[in-house]
Amino acid sequence: MTATHPLVRCSHPPADVLRRDVHVLDPRAPIDARHDVRVRGGEIAELGVPEGLELLPAEELVEGRGRLTLLPAFFDPHVHLRTPGQEHKEDLETGTRAAAAGGFAAVIAMPNTDPVLDSAPLLRSLRDAAAREARVAVGFLPAITRGLAGEQLTEMAELRQEGALGFTDDGEPVQSAGMLRKALQYQRLCGGVLALHEEDRTLSHGGSMHEGALSAALGIRGIPTLAESTMVARDAALAGYEGGRVHFQHLSCRASVEVVADAKDRGWRVSAEVTPHHLLLTEQDLRELDTRMKMHPPLAGEDDRQALVEGLRAGTIDCVATDHAPHAREEKEVPFEQAPMGTTGLETAFAALHTGLVLTGALELGLLVERMTAGARLFDLPLPLIATGEQANLTLLDLDAEFLAGEHGWESRSDNCCFAGRAMRGRVLLTLAAGAIVYRERAFSVVAA
Amino acid sequence: MNHLLSIAELDRTGIERIITQAARFAEVSDREIKKVPALRGRMVLNLFYEASTRTRSSFELAAKRLSADVVNFAASGSSVEKGESLKDTVLTLSAHKPDAIVLRTPWAGAAELVSRWCGAAIVNAGDGQREHPTQALLDVYTLKQRLGGLDGASIWIVGDVTHSRVARSNILAFQAMGARVTVAGPPTLIPRRIEELGCEVRFTLDELDSADVVYALRMQRERMTETWVPSLREYATWYQINGRRLGPRQVLMHPGPVNRGVELSGDVVDSPQAVITAQVEAGVVVRMAVLYELLAGAKEPDPASRRQKTAPQLA
Numbered sequence: 001m002t003a004t005h006p007l008v009r010c011s012h013p014p015a016d017v018l019r020r021d022v023h024v025l026d027p028r029a030p031i032d033a034r035h036d037v038r039v040r041g042g043e044i045a046e047l048g049v050p051e052g053l054e055l056l057p058a059e060e061l062v063e064g065r066g067r068l069t070l071l072p073a074f075f076d077p078h079v080h081l082r083t084p085g086q087e088h089k090e091d092l093e094t095g096t097r098a099a100a101a102g103g104f105a106a107v108i109a110m111p112n113t114d115p116v117l118d119s120a121p122l123l124r125s126l127r128d129a130a131a132r133e134a135r136v137a138v139g140f141l142p143a144i145t146r147g148l149a150g151e152q153l154t155e156m157a158e159l160r161q162e163g164a165l166g167f168t169d170d171g172e173p174v175q176s177a178g179m180l181r182k183a184l185q186y187q188r189l190c191g192g193v194l195a196l197h198e199e200d201r202t203l204s205h206g207g208s209m210h211e212g213a214l215s216a217a218l219g220i221r222g223i224p225t226l227a228e229s230t231m232v233a234r235d236a237a238l239a240g241y242e243g244g245r246v247h248f249q250h251l252s253c254r255a256s257v258e259v260v261a262d263a264k265d266r267g268w269r270v271s272a273e274v275t276p277h278h279l280l281l282t283e284q285d286l287r288e289l290d291t292r293m294k295m296h297p298p299l300a301g302e303d304d305r306q307a308l309v310e311g312l313r314a315g316t317i318d319c320v321a322t323d324h325a326p327h328a329r330e331e332k333e334v335p336f337e338q339a340p341m342g343t344t345g346l347e348t349a350f351a352a353l354h355t356g357l358v359l360t361g362a363l364e365l366g367l368l369v370e371r372m373t374a375g376a377r378l379f380d381l382p383l384p385l386i387a388t389g390e391q392a393n394l395t396l397l398d399l400d401a402e403f404l405a406g407e408h409g410w411e412s413r414s415d416n417c418c419f420a421g422r423a424m425r426g427r428v429l430l431t432l433a434a435g436a437i438v439y440r441e442r443a444f445s446v447v448a449a
Numbered sequence: 450m451n452h453l454l455s456i457a458e459l460d461r462t463g464i465e466r467i468i469t470q471a472a473r474f475a476e477v478s479d480r481e482i483k484k485v486p487a488l489r490g491r492m493v494l495n496l497f498y499e500a501s502t503r504t505r506s507s508f509e510l511a512a513k514r515l516s517a518d519v520v521n522f523a524a525s526g527s528s529v530e531k532g533e534s535l536k537d538t539v540l541t542l543s544a545h546k547p548d549a550i551v552l553r554t555p556w557a558g559a560a561e562l563v564s565r566w567c568g569a570a571i572v573n574a575g576d577g578q579r580e581h582p583t584q585a586l587l588d589v590y591t592l593k594q595r596l597g598g599l600d601g602a603s604i605w606i607v608g609d610v611t612h613s614r615v616a617r618s619n620i621l622a623f624q625a626m627g628a629r630v631t632v633a634g635p636p637t638l639i640p641r642r643i644e645e646l647g648c649e650v651r652f653t654l655d656e657l658d659s660a661d662v663v664y665a666l667r668m669q670r671e672r673m674t675e676t677w678v679p680s681l682r683e684y685a686t687w688y689q690i691n692g693r694r695l696g697p698r699q700v701l702m703h704p705g706p707v708n709r710g711v712e713l714s715g716d717v718v719d720s721p722q723a724v725i726t727a728q729v730e731a732g733v734v735v736r737m738a739v740l741y742e743l744l745a746g747a748k749e750p751d752p753a754s755r756r757q758k759t760a761p762q763l764a
Contacts, residue, residue, distance in 0.1 A: 211641060212641075212642055213642040213645040215640070216640040216641060216642045216643045216645065216646070217617065217643075217645070217646055218557050218558070218579050219557055219577055219578030219579040219580070219611075219612075219613075219614055219617050219640075220557045220577070220578070220579070222640075222641075288558075288561070289557065289558035289561065289562075330534065330536075333534075333536055334534060334535060334536070334556075335535065335554065335556030335557070335558055335559040335562055335576075335577075336556065336557060336558050337555075337556045337557060337577060338556055
């Protein structure tokens with residue numbers, strides 16, 4: 001019942017670019033070969049054999065020489081842009097600039113802002129602001145319950161008419177099964193995915209890290225993985241019973257993956273996402289109590305990490321989401337237990353996963369590209385595709401470029417990245433969103449005609 | 450040793466070195482003039498974010514007996530209540546160039562954090578529920594005085610292990626000195642996987658008679674509000690160390706302050722098995738030894754030695 005297009009488009013003018021002899025990889029097209037690619041008027045105008053297309057007047061030229069790789073631009077269904085109210089952490093401009101720098105052409109923003117995004121007028125004004133300020137396309141998930149308080153549904157139908165992609169109480173998860181059931185029933189009227197941050201607060205109980213040997217040794221209150229998995233099980237069953245559609249956010253443990261696999265076997269309409277940090281890091285990475293490693297859900301054990309990688313590979317987990325959660329330096333520069341939860345992730349997502357999963361042989365590059373774009377489909381949006389006539393949402397990368405994450409600073413306003421300083425391979429050089437150049441790596445020049 | 454942040458940084462030799470030094474200072478405490486000029490002109494800053502009379506005054510006394518200047522900074526009634534962050538407080542106080550900062554906070558890892566922000570030697574006087582290394586050192590000292598050595602001794606730590614930094618530091622220190630450690634308490638107050646620190650776990654005191662040393666932890670009344678145990682009365686029924694449970698040859702320890710009638714019955718506190726006041730005495734000489742080791746002859750701190758890291762690799 002959406003009346004408005006749910007993604008807000010940025011107003012950057014489309015560029016005319018010819019990419020000569022780039023390696024084009026799109027597992028859905030499917031395409032995996034060297035090509036010339038012409039972008040014109042916001043669309044992919046032409047695909048040709050390498051060195052086969054003529055440079056047209058006023059067209060920018062990118063020389064790939066077979067060494068650069070062109071992918072469909074990524075889609076992130078879970079970011080915190082912090083507008084309104086927390087612009088000292090991030091705003092629509094800086095957050096989407098970080099997205100563009102990470103090769104993303106579209107993101108979905110969470111509603112745990114100040115005030116909470118829970119009303120149609122606020123959604124309208126945010127969409128207006130995004131149309132002015134955002135580099136890449138932005139969709140919004142307003143709250144399921146007013147003020148994220150878990151007590152009263154938002155006006156979901158009106159919000160859908162104003163362009164809500166779905167709903168979430170991310171950050172303040174719905175504790176009451178009865179409340180979530182009402183949201184699922186109401187979903188029959190208004191549609192829209194219910195995206196769920198799964199955490200039983202009586203089990204997480206103010207904890208700061210994964211419950212395990214390390215939390216026992218450090219005397220830091222632990223969060224057992226079943227704080228998540230029991231809620232995933234509960235809500236999968238509710239969705240099954242009501243025939244509703246739910247999406248499980250940032251899975252963090254084996255038990256949750258197993259519950260999602262079971263729910264899918266039963267034919268329930270569930271999907272799931274996983275973050276790069278849960279795919280690559282474990283509780284062992286927070287031995288030094290680096291607050292950048294503190295996030296919800298907490299980094300769990302190695303067995304959990306492996307289950308997440310396998311779940312992503314097998315498709316039990318549908319897509320990658322960064323849960324990009326910027327916090328100001330002074331907010332994170334405090335003792336671990338005092339620090340807020342969250343890590344930034346947009347700028348490092350691809351390189352981290354390429355380095356940690358693809359180059360180690362755990363995941364094929366094509367499958368990673370599929371999982372970093374699949375989020376669009378889960379929210380009923382068109383998937384990016386590299387084919388003639390398709391909208392030009394493209395990311396150009398140098399897969400061999402090595403760098404240290406954050407060595408030249410960040411596009412995000414915040415620098416609380418859990419991967420900061422890590423050696424990575426696979427650098428984004430150029431990102432096109434709807435044909436517009438929204439990111440250009442500093443040292444990377446495009447040859448003008 | 451640049452800082453004392455965790456017992457884990459000390460091996461048996463390191464612990465014994467401090468204990469031996471403490472024993473030398475103990476002789477000084479028996480003299481008429483109890484002061485030595487070892488740290489004259491040095492400044493020790495006590496920075497306490499939690500109420501603590503005993504630990505703070507013990508450190509203060511230790512520093513004064515070494516002739517150091519002492520400044521006490523308590524978070525309550527200070528700039529902290531006006532919203533100053535830990536970092537800014539530390540940076541501000543560092544402007545006075547303290548040689549050592551004795552730090553007590555309710556947050557795990559805070560001592561490490563502070564050690565990266567300033568050049569002073571940091572002594573962890575309790576960081577959240579994580580560690581309290583000088584308590585462990587004074588407990589080892591006390592036991593050595595009493596037993597001669599800890600090798601092969603069976604030590605039971607009884608009570609609220611979950612919320613106890615004393616328990617965590619003591620498990621490490623007692624084991625480093627060759628003792629076998631068992632923790633016992635209600636299952637709600639024994640953290641999962643604590644046995645991976647090397648200790649045994651019991652949920653009853655049925656085998657308490659096998660212990661050479663019984664170390665009772667303080668049962669904090671505020672734990673009742675979160676229903677960690679059904680009532681103090683039921684806790685005392687199952688876990689109180691009393692005349693019935695404590696054998697005549699067992700040594701009884703407690704970090705203080707004691708809740709008489711809860712974790713300890715009044716009669717055992719006053720019994721000859723109890724070394725609780727000896728622990729308090731040991732506190733001063735052990736803290737003298739720690740400050741002496743950190744500061745006596747210490748060079749200017751070398752900022753280049755801090756924070757040297759290579760880029761970690763992914764997966």
